Amino acid sequence: MKMKILRQSLSNRIVHWVSAISILMLIITGFGQMPLYGRYLVVQPPGTRWLTSYEITLYMHYIFAAVLLFIIFYHLAYHFLRKEFHILPKKGDLKASFEIIKAMILRRPEPASEKYLPEQRLAYAYFAFAIAMVVITGIFKVIKNIQGVNVSNSLILWGAQLHNLATMLIILGIIMHLAAFAFKANRKMLSGMFTGYVNKEYVQERHSIWYHELEGQEEKKEN
Structure with a gap:
């Protein structure tokens, strides 16, 4: 047997990282709608001013929600069709x-x-x-x-x-x-x-x- 063993397929890695990025962005944009950043973020790093806009954070929230939904359905369909239920x-x-x-x-x-x-x-x-x-x-x-x-x-x-x-x-x-x-x-x-x-x-x-x-x-x- 080879010295390296394949543990996570390309599909699993894509699902993992797309989910992770989507969830992270959903959390960030979700807090932006409360709105926390405009009230409590005294010092704003360059490129983060958009977080204080309700319209922009809501739009971005919907985009990453759609991405997460897609990757969830892909993940379920992929493993169901392949009958892979190890997890x-x-x-x-x-x-x-x-x-x-x-x-x-x-x-x-x-x-x-x-x-x-x-x-x-x-x-x-x-x-x-x-x-x-x-x-x-x-x-x-x-x-x-x-x-x-x-x-x-x-x-x-x-x-x-x-x-x-x-x-x-x-x-x-x-x-x-x-x-x-x-x-x-x-x-x-x-x-x-x-x-x-x-x-x-x-x-x-x-x-x-x-x-x-x-x-x-x-x-x-x-x-």
């Missing part, structure tokens, strides 16, 4: 995540894992829930602005509050996602999100179940 949570993932984190802290050998660690599958479910929530409430916020559509004040209030809550959940998820790289073992996954490849030794050590599956697939090809 979906499994029974026992919560307990297994605790055991892996405990092993990293105590510097002990980790339990054998598949292509994705249990905590990665749980993180995926968390982001899926938060993003679905922000998308649904965001669509509601757009519909209520359509001329001729009458929505009660209570629904408008609840829609806005849930949209803000979903945004906070996503921000919290991003913080936890980045904090995971405080553990040295997790940093070896970073190359996979840029080049797609990770070291063979890393896979053998941390994703031994997946590694044996790959070995089996190579043996079938050779035979």
Whole structure:
């Protein structure tokens, strides 16, 4: 087997980075509509004055919302058609995540894992829930602005509050996602999100179940 193993396909990397950029811009433009920047940004860096314009931030918000919707539908269709469901949570993932984190802290050998660690599958479910929530409430916020559509004040209030809550959940998820790289073992996954490849030794050590599956697939090809 080669010294490098393909962990993240080009499709996965595109989905990851397009989603990340879209969500980041949605957060930035969303705060701009409150409007926070015009009130509290005393010193404005060059090229950021557009953040104080409600019209511009709203327009940009819609653009990146459309990009995020497109990449979500592409992601779901791509993996559904290919029947690739490795990232979906499994029974026992919560307990297994605790055991892996405990092993990293105590510097002990980790339990054998598949292509994705249990905590990665749980993180995926968390982001899926938060993003679905922000998308649904965001669509509601757009519909209520359509001329001729009458929505009660209570629904408008609840829609806005849930949209803000979903945004906070996503921000919290991003913080936890980045904090995971405080553990040295997790940093070896970073190359996979840029080049797609990770070291063979890393896979053998941390994703031994997946590694044996790959070995089996190579043996079938050779035979």
